[in-house]
Amino acid sequence: MPITFSKDEIFKLLSEIPDPEIPVINIIELGILREVKFIDDECVVVITPTYTGCPAMKVIEDDIKIKLKEIGIEKVKVELVLTPAWTTDWISDEAKEKLRAYGIAPPDHSSVDKKVLLGKARDLKCPLCGSKRTEMISQFGSTACKALYRCLDCKEPFDYFKCL
Amino acid sequence: MTLQEAKFEYLLRLGDSSLIIGHRLSEWCGHGPILEEDIALINIALDFVGNATSLLEYAGKVEGKGRNEDDLAFMRGEREYRNLLITEQPNGDYANTIARQFLFDAHMFFLYEELKNSKDETIAAIAVKSHKEITYHLRHTSQWMLRLGDGTAESHTRLQNAVNELWMFTSELFDMDEVDAILIKEGIVPDLTKVKAAWEKQVNEVFAEATLTVPETKFKQKGSKEGKHSEHLGFLLAEMQYVHRSFPDAKW
Structure with a gap:
């Protein structure tokens, strides 16, 4: 049919x-x-x-x-399919906002992210209180696509959707 | 040897190495020294098993005998496996696991960087995808090399011992034979001389920062390309393949 x-x-x-x-x-x-x-x-x-x-x-x-x-x-x-390889840059801004509201810090653009993960930039915002005083606990979180962070102000741990 | 045979053989080497190291890492599940590390190792294991699935699936297609990735993973014996010897070495303590993983990650990072330019589209696609993941792996294991190497006297000693024990398996990472020669000529795989130079540079840098000494031992272990393995692989396969072989037609 x-x-x-x-x-x-x-x-x-x-x-x-x-x-x-x-x-x-x-x-x-x-x-x-x-x-x-x-x-x-x-x-x-x-x-x-x-x-x-x-x-x-x-x-x-x-x-x-x-x-x-x-x-x-x-x-x-x-x-x-594997080509073109998936990248977090494909996640729409609207969806990033939904991630933030859900408690997951959304990925930055991949060029910014490299610095964040190497610890050279500290501009990852806590999705819960908005503070920029955050630190990485582990590069690997609850799933392969996330890293684990904590907020130094509200003290809550949170997931960060890492860039790929 | 035909081009097709060489390609099949090469895909087995890549796929088997990823599968076996992925399986080794998965043995840490529930046994990690801290929760974050337990999660990290299993995440990494998952990437490797995913990469092995893509490679073995393609190997089956190249071979053209109707074998899929599961047939290749679960129905081949020890002598048919082509994984690098370093990948099958036991987990030992955490220093052993980190040393093994770092040495292998660094190799894979530079190898896959080259494979991204492969003239074989499928190999290039798998390499592009996996290279992004390996970058995270290498960063993670490099940090642990520094932490353990330049940590306490105890952690330093353990890591140095682990490196000394594993060193004899590292020369095999860069061995080339007829399979490589055929594929290099076609622009499908890289000449490993270049990969070796990049690997040595990376390893030397991390070792220096981690206050580790590069072992001087010249003794080399090899054999994986002919399916000659250390005594550890058989036990690993027995555990990994048991269920599938007991119930070969079972469907989830």
Whole structure:
């Protein structure tokens, strides 16, 4: 059966899928969903991993299949591509704001971030109180894409979505 | 040896090294010296296993015999594994793990920097992706080299001993054979002479800052390219492959 939906409609539908580990942003805002193609009666959805070993990819693949099945598209292929390599620069400003509100310090532009991680800049803002007096506890946080920080003013620990 | 055979062999070498060191790191899960380090090592392990998945999946395609990444990871024996000997060495204490990881990370950092320019599109794509992650790994292990090396007398002694023990496995990182020659000619992989120079410079700098002495031992261990491994790999594979081999057709 030919697909009667437009690509925009599919994108809109898939924008309802949250990232499994950061449920406040969806897979489009995060830059994981790259492309939707129709090949005959098959819907091909192209996604890219944030990190090569990201365990969320399998969950996202299943979520996509379930979502499309809901509107009657049964033949779905989810393709994983590595090029171009995912970068945090693809996260929209709106999504960065959502991350901050959720308690995760959003990534800076990758050029600024290098200095932050090398400890040469101290301009990482605490997402909870806004203080710039923060320090890194560990480069690796609760998931591969995050580092662990703490605020020296409000004393709360927080995650920082590190640049890639 | 054909180009296809050389490529398959090279992909196994890269993929197996990542898989085995990833597995070794995963053994720390729940045993890290502090919670942050436990999390860090497992994050790094995950990157390596992810990188191995991409490489072995591609190796299977290049081989063209219908083997996928799981078949290659779980259904090959010790003598068919091509990982570098350093990657299979036991975790030991934390100094052993950090020393092994630092020496390997530095190698991988410079090797993948070159592989980013590979004329093989898939290899280049994997290298671009992984290089970003390795940069974080190397930064992390370099910091621990400084902390342990230039730390207390006890931590210094342990790290220096670890480095001395592992040193004989480092020359193998830069060995080249027919496989390399074929692929270098096609612009698919780099000549390791360049990688070696960059590695030595990096290692010397970090060692100097960490007050460590570069071992003078000239004894070299090699054999991984022919599937000749140290006694440790068999035990690792037995644990890693047991479930898959017991239930080969099981689906999650």
